[in-house]
Amino acid sequence: MDVDQDTPLFAIAAAAELAELHPQTLRQYDRLGLVEPTRTAGKSRRYSLRDIAQLREIARLSAEGVSLEGIRRVLSLENEARALQQRVRELESALADALLQQPGRRVFASGANGEVLSMRAGARAERRNQMVVWRPWSSSSEDR
Template sequence: MDISPDQPIFVISVAAELADMHPQTLRQYDRLGIVSPSRAPGKSRRYSQRDINMLREVQRLSHEGVSLEGIKRILELENQVAALQRRVSELTEELGRRRDPLDSRIFAAGAAGDVVSLARGQRPRARSQAVVVWRPRALGN
């Protein structure tokens, strides 16, 4: 049987043991929004394997001297990076599905993660913090 790493199956006592932490520490992390497990119908916490791995990472960072606020920010940034990497993969796949991947489309991605298609010669707004993905046409086209 294959269990998804996101399947919420561990009660707090088991999760605490697997992460080598006290259950009260897990409750504190949940209150602070550092590691927030799923909730069972009776409001009890249920942790996934991904949550356990995150708890271990929190513990590692804490042992290295990073504050809880710093740990929370690191985890938020890692989640943002993962989301942006998924979006880049989606856009790359979309470009690969086109018959002519070197067409005239240019995409700009804003700081908020929004993606817009720009016409040839169009530029992102001035003072924008946009990232532009561009592929030049092959010579002779």
């Protein structure tokens, strides 16, 4: 089973304990749409680690005197910013892939063991075992 930040793991009692809130507070936040836990087939709430972090953020903002409507707006803007950042990453990846597919845009180099490496245009191959000897010019003819 893959477990990540969004995997619904915790029943309301465990989530309330982890968030250091009363279970009734979690129910109220759910009704207000401040946090949206996953529901089981029997309609029980299941909270993820991301939900618990959001509950802690709600509690922090509330303790600082932010109204519930203000908290809703802050969370909405944070979620929107997170979604936009993800979309930018996706578009950057798609653009990089598209540029590599254009004719004349692919650059190749040879690896240390002779393998062919595909490189981005403008990138330089890494050289590991190179030595450069520099000798200054001298005016005497024996150095030439």
